[in-house]
Amino acid sequence: MTTPSALERPTGVPFGQRLAARLVLAPATVLALLPPRRIRAVLSLLRRGAAPATAVQAQGARDALCAVSLRCTGPKGCLPRSLGAALLCRLRGTWPTWCAGVRVVPPFTAHAWIEAGGHPVGEGVPDGYFARLVSVEPPSRPPSR
Numbered sequence: 001m002t003t004p005s006a007l008e009r010p011t012g013v014p015f016g017q018r019l020a021a022r023l024v025l026a027p028a029t030v031l032a033l034l035p036p037r038r039i040r041a042v043l044s045l046l047r048r049g050a051a052p053a054t055a056v057q058a059q060g061a062r063d064a065l066c067a068v069s070l071r072c073t074g075p076k077g078c079l080p081r082s083l084g085a086a087l088l089c090r091l092r093g094t095w096p097t098w099c100a101g102v103r104v105v106p107p108f109t110a111h112a113w114i115e116a117g118g119h120p121v122g123e124g125v126p127d128g129y130f131a132r133l134v135s136v137e138p139p140s141r142p143p144s145r
Contacts (some may be wrong), residue, residue, distance in 0.1 A: 005029055009073055010063035021064035021088055024070035025072075028084035036100060036134050043086065043136040052115035058096040058116040061088040082112040085121075086136075091113075095138040096121065101131045
């Protein structure tokens with residue numbers, strides 16, 4: 001027996017943002033196939049020179065991904081969704097904290113998400129609900145000009 005569920009896709013995402021989200025969806029899906037250490041290595045290279053993303057920027061990127069992909073909207077789409085949102089932020093010159101970890105309360109569940117300002121973006125859970133195992137934070141110093 002299955003539990004019925006309805007996926008809520010964000011509406012009102014501008015065409016340009018949806019187009020950019022479609023652009024990063026393929027690389028995000030390929031990245032999701034890699035082992036965690038390789039994902040971290042690739043993301044660590046990509047984040048160079050980026051400014052930290054604000055919660056609004058990170059939420060906009062996450063919404064754009066969910067607007068163009070049912071897989072990213074679904075419960076098992078957390079890895080491509082978080083990777084795609086990070087890549088989309090990078091296209092705009094910013095970088096959220098990309099995280100992969102586990103839920104702290106039973107049952108055990110692996111999850112991937114993005115954070116801005118130390119808080120999960122768009123997850124609908126309180127701080128501390130997930131424990132980070134792998135993360136790629138924004139560069140520690142601002143880019144030189």
